[in-house]
Amino acid sequence: MALKIxxxxxxCDVCEPECPNNAIYQGDEIYEIDPDKCTECVGHYDEPQCQQVCPVDCIIVDPEHxxxxxxxxxxxxKLTGGN
Incomplete structure (x- = not known):
């Protein structure tokens, strides 16, 4: 499941630099997550890094993805070229 903000x-700008897939970006009003790039850090880390650093716990599983x-x-x- 992809995550969403x-x-x-x-x-607060802390989640964007933590994303190893560059899936987090500044939207019109708040940060957003591109579901096509979000792997919940699978392949990189044991837990989603954005959730670990978010001070207001506003990053949740996206029920639509x-x-x-x-x-x-x-x-x-696919994103990293590993087939």
Missing amino acids: TEECIN QETKEQLMQKFL
Whole structure:
């Protein structure tokens, strides 16, 4: 499942640099996550790094983009050129 940032985001800028897939970007009002790039850090870390650093816990699982760990690993491999 890709993650998403809720409207509780305070634009503190700590999540964006932590994303190894460059999936987090500044949207019109708050930071947003590109679901095509988000692997929940599968392939990079044991836990999503953005969730670890978010001071307001506004990064949640996106119910509109549900994926298994295997699908997230396949996305990671595609994004990193690992097949």
